[in-house]
Amino acid sequence: MSHDVVIAGGGPVGLFLACELRLAGVTVRVLEQAEDPRAALKRLPFGMRGLSAPTLEAFHRRGLLDDITRSQRAKHDTGGAPPGAHWMQQARRPAGHFAGIPFFHEAIDTSQWPYRLPGPAGTSMAVDMESLETALAARAHALGVEIRRGLAVEGFDQSGDGVSVHAGGETFHARWLVGCDGGRSTVRKAGGFAFAGTDAEFTGYCVEVELAQPDLLEPGRHYTPTGMYTFARPGTIAMVDFDGGAFHRTRSITLDHVQAVLRRISGIDVTLTALHLAATWTDRARQATAYRAGRAGRVLLAGDAAHIHSPLGGQGLNLGLGDAMNLGWKLAATLRGDAPAALLDSYERERHPVGAQVLDWSRAQVALMRPTPSTRALEAIMRDLVGTRDGATYFAERVWAVSLRYDLGGDHPLVGRSVPDFALADGTTVGERLRTGSGLLLDFDSRPSLEALASRWRGRIAYAAGGVKERLGLNALLVRPDGIVAWAADDAPRLEALAAAAERWFGQPA
The missing domain is CATH 3.40.30.120 (Glutaredoxin)
Known part of the structure; x- marks a missing residue:
């Protein structure tokens, strides 16, 4: 059976895009490599992500915000993050951070955003990946999206009127293919998309361990002469080792290796007695030079398949979900045949600059984390700046993405921005x-x-x-x-x- 669209990748971006397409009456098949969506690493406290204002607005506009909140409450009695998250252990919780430098709600001047109105979609919310994917998968199933798990896309053939997608010994036919299959995207590689950017400076670690003496480590984020580490009791640790990304996906992550890296970065002679979960990541920052394979091409990219960067600040998830919200209605209109000329081209024109800006934002944070005396001196100046009202407002505006505006032309300052959530006279918004x-x-x-x-x-x-x-x-x-x-x-x-x-x-x- 042929579908209008095949989506490679059943993570949050692929699932949200599938929901958008089905809402518009488009038939969708999602092919996901993982057989079990409940990956252990998604349940780590470091699996928490901060949803920004555009993402929360998108979920509110589709009636998904309550679903995600319920999914998370069903998992955590607090209705929020698991208690192991290090920011949950702080007396004064920050509203966000830049390279670990926090800013706080009371310092932010919200009058700088005159077109924002209070409503269910706030400026930020922490969510764990498992709860998010559970809610999105439930909505996709309810809308009639076909999700096939345990099928990794291996390649595709493109013709003038469709795409044949090969996965798990099967071939799936569709009019369009969208690659939402992550940073190592098979769709991007098979489609010949150029992927330009910068190489890694460090290997990052997220681990869940048991320590012989947990009290030796102070909770919170710490910069040292050799790197950075964040500790949350009882044993959740993130580390950044400026090794040029040499360890990432090059060998097995062992207890002895994690202990050696932690001792070197922290400068403390800690002893690990067990390693339960571990993953590595880097600050490699790259972006596809085009989000569509040729003007007549029927292959598109979204999410990490289109852009990768370090997870500092958690903006990658928001960037990908923004891609899905922007692309879904445009691709659906193209499939229906009522799209104006170049509507689909506006997807890349609008989203590519946003992706480039986030990559530079990520690179700037890496620059502020390098273990050098000059960087530590710059960090002290940045802390002073973030501590001011104007500074906190600027960083909140960027981290929460409340100033997002597409260049649509025209003189009115609201054109290209998110519509305020006006409360109408009939009681709706x-x-x-x-x-x-x-x-x-x-x-x-x-x-x-x-x-x-x-x-x-x-x-x-x-x-x-x-x-x-x-x-x-x-x-x-x-x-x-x-x-x-x-x-x-x-x-x-x-x-x-x-x-x-x-x-x-x-x-x-x-």
Whole structure:
């Protein structure tokens, strides 16, 4: 049986993309290499990830935020992170960090973000990977996504009208293939995508161990003359060893090796008595130069298949989920045949610069972690800066991604940004109105002319009229299915400009 789309990779990015496509009526098959999605490393405290504002908004707009929260509460009585997470053991929990330098909520000036309104989707939330994938897989199953586990994509053949994907001795046919298969993506390699960037400076370790004397190590993050380590009792440890990435995936991770690295980096003669879980990672930072294989190509990349960097700050997951939210509705419109010209090309045009910015943000953190006297001196200056109100606000804005804006042209400062979650007069919110996956024309003054215009794109643009609690000086807005503002008016709307924006993003009217 042929599907519209085959997705290689059933992690959070692949699952979320599958949900987006099915919401738009597209048939989807997901091929995932792992037979068991409940990998042990995903249950580590270091398996926790911070979801940023765009990710939380995306989940709220699809009704997934409550599902993820319930999934996590079912796993942790606290409704949050496992108690082993080192930041859970701090009296004053940070709102985020840059290379381990924390910033705090009370120091942030939120008035700098005038188009943000309070709502269910906040600016950040910690989630463990297992709970996240459980919620996304449940939604995918409910929508009718076919998920095949234990099948690793081995290659594909592309023709003018489709793709034949080879996995586990079987061949799967689809009109499009999307590689969400991680940093070592087979789809990226088989598709001949260039993957440009910088090589590793260190090997990072995440381990779960037993220590003979746990009290020898102080909880928290510590920079030393030879590297960095983070310790959370009773035995969760992360380490950074500036060895040029020499150890990553080159040999087995043994108890003796972990103990030797920990002693060298910490400078403390600790003794490990057991090694339960261990993984390595690096700060290698690379990005596909194109997210689509040729202009007529039917192969796309998203998530770590398109960009890799160190997990410092946890922004990689958010970056990949943002790819899925941006790509899903555009690929679905292309498959339906009502997409305007170059709509699918806008996926790369919008997301590639965001990926490049995150890679540089990751590289900057690595630069601040190098075990040199000059780096430690720079760190002290950065701590002073982050401790100021302007500094904390800047770093929060970047880490939470509240300033994300696509360059869509136009003069209005809200175009290209996430739509505020307006509370409508009927008791619903804009986020709830976007759950069908269509676009939305918001008309705060209930004009028949705007309702008539929206009706020309029936099924693609919904219409919502009436007053809101806080209109932020706005009169009307056109919102894309991913929640990005495509057109905005403070004064009386110009119908010609609105119609042009509708055609640009939703194609010709019916």
